[in-house]
Amino acid sequence: MSDIADAHDGQTHHPGAATYLIIAAFLVILTAMEVTVFYVHALHPVLVPLLIVLAAAKFALVVMFYMHLKYDQWLLTGVFIFPLIIATLLLVSLILLFAYLSNHMAPIG
């Protein structure tokens, strides 16, 4: 099977089975690394950044190769990336706002 298969709409090309399998292998390896990081106490000081990088890598692999954003038009990337950025900002903003609230609120009871 060719690595790059013709797409159904004649506009874009999707990768073939070989690429899909390689990506799957990467995803398994990255997941194994995440679980390892969780269990190795020596890595706990850098747990958060390590896990975020590993999760981001997995996220990007699925989105780029399995969801074909690497091969599809930029329009689709834009339609996805902008809300993703907004969602990330929302997540960070709410965590920071409530962190402040938690540190300054009167204790319950």
Added chain:
Amino acid sequence: MAAQPKPLPAHQPSYLEGGGILGWLTTIDHKRVAVMYLVSALFFLALGGFEAMAIRVQLWRPDNHALSAAVYNAFFTMHGTTMIFLVVMPLLLGFFGNFLIPLQIGARDVAFPRLNALSFWLALVAGILLHLGWIRGGLPDAGWFGYANLTERYFTPGLAIDWWAIGLLVSGTSTVLTGLNFLTTIVAMRAPGMTYMRMPMFMWSLMVTSILILIAFPALTIGLIFLLFDRFFGTHFYVASAGATPILWQHLFWLFGHPEVYIMALPAFGIISEVIPTFSRKPLFGYPMMAYSICLIAFLSYGVWGHHMFATGMGPVADSAFAITSMLIAIPTGVKIFSWIATIWGGSLRMTTAFYFALGMILEFTLGGLSGIMHASAPIDLQQTDSYFVVAHFHYVLFGGVMFTIMAAFYYWWPKISGRMLGERLGKWHFWLTVIGFNLTFFPMHFLGMWGMPRRTYTYGADMGWTNLNQLETIGAFILAVAFLLFYVNIFKSLSSREERAPADPWDGRSLEWSTASPPPAYNFATIPQIRGRDAWWILKYGRAGSRGVAAYMSGQAPSQPQPDQPVSVEDIHMPAPSIFPLVLSLGVGVIGLGLIIDWYRIILIGAAVTVLSIVGMGFEYADFGEQSHDPEHAPSSGGVDVRKIGLWSFIGSECVFFASLISTFIVYKSRSLAGPGPKILNIPLTSFSTFVLLMSSLLMVLALAATQRGDKRWERIWLAGVVTFGLIFLGGQVYEFTSFYNEGMGLTTNLFSQSFFVLVGFHGAHVAIGVLWLSVLWVAAMTGKLGKSRALSVELAGLYWHFVDVVWIIIFTLVYLMQAVPGA
């Protein structure tokens, strides 16, 4: 082949003709859907107006008891809810947006006509649910923003808040579907030659508004879901005594609520940008800056929600950040005001009623904007919060800015929509009474607010010194009511008039809708127009745009009659067939809502069955389901991407915000539990295996797609069956996990950690279940030979959804499970 707009032959049936009642119930024509939005919005406008009048009657004199306090609370709650969700948005988006998007971009309909009809029926169901309290349980009375923890069952027992929350959930779903539809339509279905910088400004505003809808409404959805969980299942998302904080509701609500202001204001800006150039006989001044300022306003609007919450004590850094963004948003807004004024300057003005209302909007909205800048300053805002000053401000924005615009739009586009003119003489009376009544009603509220009159107050004492201004406001409100009455009379007279019909282009317009008949035929254009510049129709008439086109007009050059470049038979135009499924599906949703509220589970099951069967029915309704469209007229500006793919990606984008709201709540609450099990209970080996299963299901999914694309039916079935099986294994793992937690003493309501965990992971599981159902249907289609290479798009769309569910789990696995020892916010 693209061509110039063709003057339609005589006796072309308009979209209003034929079909009877069933034709309207099953219509998916964007124009008929728009008219149905109009009828429902005019009804709710009268209802919301009645509620406003009752409020003003109650405040006529001190210590008044014309209404009971409970009814007063219900009326101001329902006035706000009705006007925002059932009047302004349906009119701007559902009515004008629906009617004009295809006409202004040179298309035959919206991208997803059945989804469009579904949006309307859902909106109507939402309106009915919101008002069923008149019949049973009472009307909601916690304010249009329903602040927690007033909305908790402990403080507001009964059904009223249930009606409100479920009605808003359905309304929000309808709006998100509309946003998704409009965005896809404007992006993909513009006529050949209509680049982004040639679009009418109204289309710019609706495109950006649609994006705003998709990223703003999920926060409200999550807030309402938490509220319903609190009310129905006994969780404590907003209960301070359980360690939670009602402030969470305020954040989620205003994350939606402030963009919502611009969801209403941006289409208004777009409409004004259409009306003013037409009646000034000049191109819109500063078109690129107008377009960019719309984008900037939308972007900034998502970062200003905190200015509604200065009084909650967010801290100096957050206060400063929100103050800065709130002040910054005045800059692109100012760009628009000055551009409109510059457009009018030196123009050949025609003082029609539409133009009057547009001018009125500029003045009144600017006043609202000026008081808005005051609110951006935290110290000043603290003095004004919850006072009548705020009521004055947002009515100057929403009535002065938006309702004036809606009226301008009515007088401007009514001839196109109905084929009849609205009376200009009556219109001028309508305008002047509106201006007088509006300013009498709302301007004194600035003073009352500064003198300390709190908003939402039921009554006031005679010694407060507020009586005279309140009486002035009530007189103003009655003048406004007369103005609206004249508006309704004008519509009635117009529709019942036997006078000559409106011409196709009564205002010598600039954009494409004026190139077709009034009212337009069902197919809009005999030939899809070829666009040669901005102000497409003006160019076709006068040969050139910009100042040279104006010079041609000013020199008395008669508009040329554009000729078609080839004859086209309208019999060759194929419009999508009507469908009963949108109506039935929305009825199913309504029945579910009803069953939830009256606690009758058989009703819920019936509603759910009707809903699921309707969705499946819609999926297979057309014989060419899932086939790639090869019609070049269908999506000329999509760059070859199928509109369904753009629509699904837009939905996925919206889902990002949905899950971000859920995840952030989990992180905020996971360490705030006062008792019971915490994050340590999470089972890493089990979920690592589940993660592996889900990742492998994604691999099988792409293999299934590849097999479908190359026409390999055997492997298509095998891989699809594999995905479904892996999905079921994942769900089985989740059921096992939940059950084991329950056995270890962690139920849904145990503590903040458990409730936020179960809701987040449960919603992800629900998405997986929907994916499994979707893929199972495709697998059945594959087994019966109905899939195959030509319908690979069906598999691709299901795959996109499935992979998204996978990437969400990647994030959940990391943030929820692997970071369990990391403290929350």
